[in-house]
Amino acid sequence: MQHIVILGNGIAGITAARHIRKHGDDRITVISGETDHFFSRTALMYIYMGHMKYEHTKPYEDWFWVKNKIDLKKAWVTSIDFEQKSLHFDSNEPMTYDQLVIATGSVSNKFGWPGQDLKGVQGLYSMQDLELMEENTQGIKHAVILGGGLIGVEMAEMLHSRHIPVTYLIREKHFWDNMLPLEEATMIDHHLAEQGIDLRSETELEEILGDDEGRVKAVKTKSGAVIECQFVGLTVGVSPNIGLFKDSPLHTDRGILVDEFLQTNIPNVYAIGDCAQLKRPLPHRRAIEAVWYAGRMMGETVAQTITGTRTSYQPGVWFNSAKFFDIEYQNYGVVPPECPADCTAFYWEAGDKKKCIKVIFDTSTLAVKGVNIFGIRNRHEVWDDWISKGKSIRYVIENLPKANFDPEFSTHWEGDIQRKFNAAFPDLEVSVGKKSFLEKILS
Incomplete structure (x- = not known):
């Protein structure tokens, strides 16, 4: 043995x-x-x-x-x-x-900022980090988060749940725009603002300032702005x-x-x-x-x-999921920030700016390469099958209802998505499902 x-x-x-x-x-x-x-x-x-x-x-x-x-x-x-x-x-x-x-x-990443080891400055990955955050945020009046990624938005929601005002600093023009295309990144910007998060784009940290007791009291940005705070979340990746x-x-x-x-x-x-x-x-x-x-x-x-069966790692089609406060996110396949030269993008967004879908497909073969979905729950196994088998954009849009698994009585937006697709690509026209009662009211 x-x-x-x-x-x-x-x-x-x-x-x-x-x-x-x-x-x-x-x-x-x-x-x-x-x-x-x-x-x-x-x-x-x-x-x-x-x-x-x-x-x-x-x-x-x-x-x-x-x-x-x-x-x-x-x-x-x-x-x-x-x-x-x-x-x-x-x-x-x-x-x-x-x-x-x-x-x-x-x-958690640290990049050598002056003051990054002060009390009240930390990342969030381990159970020990959670215990430290519990201690560091007791009785504070303001928090600053650095880094426009998924851990950062989770930390923002955590602090928001305790009514702690948050200033969120990101280097990019839009939230997570190194991963998300412009439309989706802009939508998340709006949602964070709706939640009361002070999102400051194109802002870089210069140093973290401490008091006489070795605790954070403010951050200074490279533009010279000083933001008073008692907690700094370093969420610049892992x-x-x-x-x-x-x-x-x-x-x-x-x-x-x-x-x-x-x-x-x-x-x-x-x-x-x-x-x-x-x-x-x-x-x-x-x-x-x-x-x-x-x-x-x-x-x-x-x-x-x-245990004796030599097996290679075969992860299949990339997928990921996350949550931005109230907006759930799913990604299957490849959807880069910029649409590749040999591909075409289709984008639909609901009027409430909390739901959208972007599909990337090969311009020549029409095979779907990837999808971003916000605010509408779709089935992983369906998208995995479509992308791995190279299903065409026309097939996918026409069969979108098969992927949906939102709860019963939820508004189903597939008909509206199909109509938008037909308007954008008349040569690829698909059959359109009937508009639901709630969809008529909310569209």
Whole structure:
């Protein structure tokens, strides 16, 4: 019986542990210094907002681990001896392994700003970050958030839920416009303003100012503006958490380099999840993908290989989802900020500026390449099938109702979308569904 050690108890590491157990009786140990048990990292914001308690974020009961013979060790690893196949902890005792899976996740980015280590300045990734944010925001009057990404907008919603005024600084012209096309980015700008968020575009941080007690009191922008605050959220993205391996034989770049089987350069050592960097990423996929489902799929894949069925990582069509306060977002396939030269874009937006859809398709073949959907829930499996099979834009627009899974009695906008498409592309005219009663009222 071999000993399989998994370093990290996030979605990637825990999925690997569960699937290794499904395929065999090897000894499994999961190590993490963050928490005793696996929890849903995406639910951290809801703990702060009072919608959930920590115990509600644990997908499995505490007895699950004993029943499935998965040993849990709460500890921080200080070093790894890859030749001796041993890990060493902050308490100095060693643990040996036969196979090692590294799933150490991400860390919040810092870019060396003066004052970034003051009290009240932090990122948001770990449970410890959440506990620190709880402490840092007690009784404050104003907060500043830096960085126009998904963690930033989540932090803005968290603070907003406690009626803490927020000034949100982004370098770009529009929110997340390094990922979103102009129409969608502008729509989110409007929505953030409606929520009372003071979004300041094209604004860069110069320094964070502290008081005599070492706590943040203001930020200064490169234009010279000084914004008083008692909390600064640094949400300028995350990077692979690989500090432990920088001076080791393990090959690293931005992340831990792995092949298509998630194997590192060291035999019997694998890396999965946010910390892994594919040497040869698949077309339309990134070398590092710090998203929940990619970690889950990597966990399933590496479990197959470790238990005897050598399996390459095949994530399929890219997808992502998020939430901007009240607006839910789904993305399938490739929708870059600028439409590629060989493609055409179709865009529809509802009158309330809280719903839209953008579809990118090949100008010559008409095959759909990707879609952004805001405020309308669509089925993942339907879009995955359409994009992977190269369905034409005409087929997709005509069959849009098949993808919808909004709750019963919701307004269905497919008819309005189809009419807009026919007006924009008369040569590709599609059949149009009947307009619903609510659609007639709201359109």
